Amino acid sequence: MVSRNRSQVKDHLGSKVLNHPELRNTKATEYMSHEEKYRYNLSRATAMLKLIDEEGMDVNEISKVMSHTVSGFTTPDGNPLAVHQVMFVPTLMNQADDDQVSRWLGDVFNGTIVGTYAQTELSHGTFVRGLRTTATYDPASRTFDLHTPDVSAAKWWPGGLGTTANHAVVMAQLYTDGQPRGIHPFMVAIRDRETHRPLPGITVGEIGPKLGQNTLNNGYLLFDHVKVPRENMLMRNARVNEDGSYTKPSHQKASYGTMVFTRVAIALDTVDALQIAATIAARYSIVRRQGEPRDDGQEPQIIDYQTQQLKVLPHIAACYVLRASTARLWEHHTHVTSEVRGGDTALLPELHATACCLKALVTQDCSEAIEALRLSCGGHGYMTASRLPALYAYATAGATYEGENTVLLLQTARYLVKQAGGSHAPPAAGSAVTYLSRPADDTPFAVGSPAAYVAAVGRVARGRVTEVAAALQADRQTMPEADAWNQSLVQLVAAALAHGRYFVVREFAEVVSQQSSSRAIQQMLQLLFSVYLAHAVSRAEGDFITYGGLTPSDIRLNRRHLLRLLAELRPHMIPLTDAFDLPDRLINSTLGAWDGDVYRRMFEQASHSPLNTDEVPASFHQAMLRSKL
Ligand SMILES: CC/C=C/C/C=C\C/C=C\C/C=C\C/C=C\C/C=C\CC/C=C/C(=O)SCCNC(=O)CCNC(=O)[C@H](O)C(C)(C)COP(=O)(O)OP(=O)(O)OC[C@H]1O[C@@H](n2cnc3c(N)ncnc32)[C@H](O)[C@@H]1OP(=O)(O)O
Numbered sequence: 172m173v174s175r176n177r178s179q180v181k182d183h184l185g186s187k188v189l190n191h192p193e194l195r196n197t198k199a200t201e202y203m204s205h206e207e208k209y210r211y212n213l214s215r216a217t218a219m220l221k222l223i224d225e226e227g228m229d230v231n232e233i234s235k236v237m238s239h240t241v242s243g244f245t246t247p248d249g250n251p252l253a254v255h256q257v258m259f260v261p262t263l264m265n266q267a268d269d270d271q272v273s274r275w276l277g278d279v280f281n282g283t284i285v286g287t288y289a290q291t292e293l294s295h296g297t298f299v300r301g302l303r304t305t306a307t308y309d310p311a312s313r314t315f316d317l318h319t320p321d322v323s324a325a326k327w328w329p330g331g332l333g334t335t336a337n338h339a340v341v342m343a344q345l346y347t348d349g350q351p352r353g354i355h356p357f358m359v360a361i362r363d364r365e366t367h368r369p370l371p372g373i374t375v376g377e378i379g380p381k382l383g384q385n386t387l388n389n390g391y392l393l394f395d396h397v398k399v400p401r402e403n404m405l406m407r408n409a410r411v412n413e414d415g416s417y418t419k420p421s422h423q424k425a426s427y428g429t430m431v432f433t434r435v436a437i438a439l440d441t442v443d444a445l446q447i448a449a450t451i452a453a454r455y456s457i458v459r460r461q462g463e464p465r466d467d468g469q470e471p472q473i474i475d476y477q478t479q480q481l482k483v484l485p486h487i488a489a490c491y492v493l494r495a496s497t498a499r500l501w502e503h504h505t506h507v508t509s510e511v512r513g514g515d516t517a518l519l520p521e522l523h524a525t526a527c528c529l530k531a532l533v534t535q536d537c538s539e540a541i542e543a544l545r546l547s548c549g550g551h552g553y554m555t556a557s558r559l560p561a562l563y564a565y566a567t568a569g570a571t572y573e574g575e576n577t578v579l580l581l582q583t584a585r586y587l588v589k590q591a592g593g594s595h596a597p598p599a600a601g602s603a604v605t606y607l608s609r610p611a612d613d614t615p616f617a618v619g620s621p622a623a624y625v626a627a628v629g630r631v632a633r634g635r636v637t638e639v640a641a642a643l644q645a646d647r648q649t650m651p652e653a654d655a656w657n658q659s660l661v662q663l664v665a666a667a668l669a670h671g672r673y674f675v676v677r678e679f680a681e682v683v684s685q686q687s688s689s690r691a692i693q694q695m696l697q698l699l700f701s702v703y704l705a706h707a708v709s710r711a712e713g714d715f716i717t718y719g720g721l722t723p724s725d726i727r728l729n730r731r732h733l734l735r736l737l738a739e740l741r742p743h744m745i746p747l748t749d750a751f752d753l754p755d756r757l758i759n760s761t762l763g764a765w766d767g768d769v770y771r772r773m774f775e776q777a778s779h780s781p782l783n784t785d786e787v788p789a790s791f792h793q794a795m796l797r798s799k800l
């Protein structure tokens with residue numbers, strides 16, 4: 172399979188990280204101050220960056236060492252250099268022209284330039300066209316004037332901006348020749364390279380605590396008529412010439428390319444967080460015994476409760492299915508990007524539509540799944556030391572950043588309804604939307620046949636898309652476009668998710684059919700796929716009756732089938748999570764260690780509480796006794 176499926180930690184790079192002299196020794200950060208946590212995470216992030224540079228890693232290797240599996244170990248509270256690595260560097264590589272690349276990349280790679288991607292403003296994140304930071308070109312001085320008109324246009328959120336970056340790619344409204352030209356990227360120095368002080372005209376700082384990822388170092392940034400040389404507009408796509416004349420990009424959304432890349436990376440990466448959570452919950456569900464003793468005199472392992480199996484096992488299947496389909500999306504992105512660089516943008520619209528819906532589907536599924544897995548660990552899952560709260564905080568952030576999920580699903584829906592209505596360029600060979608222009612797959616539904624399930628998932632997607640496309644078309648005859656669109660929003664989102672589900676299951680079906688290494692592996696993949704499919708039907712029974720061709724009796728049969736499959740999967744649960752190849756140091760959970768020694772670990776972590784240092788803490792005298800007086 173694809174490179175991301177190789178062991179991430181037992182290979183050369185993974186073990187380099189785990190055994191690196193500046194990384195191998197970790198500290199518990201729970202009781203550190205905000206500043207101490209930042210310093211700890213930053214120094215580890217810097218060591219990682221040096222390692223990436225020393226090893227000369229390519230993008231696939233970087234994706235492994237930056238993955239949540241590894242970065243949860245290197246930077247447990249959020250990587251202040253993540254946006255530098257995942258967005259700033261790729262933006263320069265893909266949107267700067269060759270001269271600019273040679274001007275900046277040396278300093279980026281030697282660590283002199285540390286950057287961020289500054290797009291979102293206080294009042295605009297989703298609606299990128301509405302950003303209000305301006306970049307006005309003056310041919311006389313050959314400079315852009317970057318300006319923040321008022322506080323609502325302050326940049327707000329960029330990772331690493333708070334106190335780490337000295338440069339930013341700033342997305343701003345370009346004005347040249349007196350004309351607005353839309354959003355363009357500018358390379359802007361924001362802090363002095365030597366002193367790290369903000370440069371004249373720049374106001375910059377950190378935005379404050381968040382649900383999680385507190386050392387991502389998100390920041391704010393305002394410009395007071397900051398002059399930026401003409402050569403600092405990133406010019407691989409659009410250009411502003413010295414006289415102020417403007418050359419359009421080859422694709423109107425070329426400057427959104429970094430967002431597409433990051434959406435693909437997030438989809439791939441959020442599965443890492445799910446794998447960790449699933450491993451923790453699986454191991455804990457074996458160790459934990461509670462309830463009326465059985466014939467053997469022992470209380471039951473909680474995993475033997477049917478309800479617990481439903482809480483845990485489908486998410487293990489999801490790890491396999493989502494990992495494979497997102498890895499294939501990653502490969503597809505690499506292919507389309509090289510075509511776009513060669514000037515052929517034909518595949519870009521569909522890549523954008525697919526990246527949007529997979530990023531949304533995966534972050535939504537994974538954050539819901541991680542929360543279910545956390546609940547499956549009862550009270551102990553609520554403890555920070557279980558790691559489950561932090562994994563949830565990580566996954567749910569992915570539902571908002573890089574395009575809020577509803578908004579992204581609406582982008583996919585826009586593409587799908589155009590395809591269904593024939594108003595878009597026809598899809599290329601191998602496209603994921605050809606099913607919309609073909610008759611529905613009428614393979615009869617049969618419990619136990621993955622192919623029949625996949626066909627039903629396809630009918631749901633097709634039914635959802637064609638129905639909402641027709642409703643939209645009808646409304647357009649009687650009301651303005653924006654009202655017609657708003658009238659269908661909920662159904663559009665459902666259609667895009669259904670399309671995403673179909674994409675995922677078709678990709679996995681192909682992975683299973685291509686797998687040839689052993690019959691046992693083939694059978695296990697089939698079982699995992701069957702669990703995923705039966706669970707997908709059980710989560711959306713109404714859809715499968717309405718559009719998928721299932722009868723109420725099929726639905727009842729599927730419910731029983733799912734529970735039977737879970738019982739079949741249960742003995743394989745530990746090998747299946749062990750196969751994620753996550754050493755204890757990377758899991759970093761009191762509940763999820765390999766040896767299952769949960770209760771000792773819980774006491775051990777409690778011993779670190781500063782409130783346990785003295786038998787009677789000073790606060791007793793300072794607060795409680797005083798309040799009694
Ligand atoms: C060297 C490198 C190494 C690498 C590292 C490698 C790997 C990393 C691996 C692991 C790490 C993984 C994950 C990272 C983990 C953590 C990350 C850390 C922090 C997160 C950082 C977060 C950053 C951000 O959030 S940045 C801000 C993101 N903001 C958004 O996403 C805003 C969302 N809004 C939009 O994108 C747009 O407003 C819009 C919704 C798309 C609408 O745009 P617009 O109004 O301009 O367009 P229209 O809707 O009118 O559509 C017109 C037309 O354009 C088409 N379109 C739109 N976008 C695109 C596109 N991008 N590409 C192609 N086409 C596009 C649209 O479909 C319409 O087409 P039609 O007219 O034909 O219908």
Ligand SMILES: Cc1cc2nc3c(=O)[nH]c(=O)nc-3n(C[C@H](O)[C@H](O)[C@H](O)COP(=O)(O)OP(=O)(O)OC[C@H]3O[C@@H](n4cnc5c(N)ncnc54)[C@H](O)[C@@H]3O)c2cc1C
Pocket residue numbers: 254288289290291294295296297298327328329330384387389568571572573574575577578581660
């Ligand atoms: C942890 C984190 C890190 C981030 N890092 C960065 C970064 O490095 N750089 C950067 O530039 N930005 C960053 N962001 C900002 C992020 O990209 C935005 O927050 C995100 O794109 C969502 O935009 P918003 O905040 O404007 O949400 P809003 O758009 O205000 O969303 C609020 C609600 O409005 C709904 N809504 C909005 N528009 C529509 C619509 N057209 N149709 C239907 N519903 C709609 C949404 O669905 C949502 O329910 C980060 C955010 C977070 C949380």
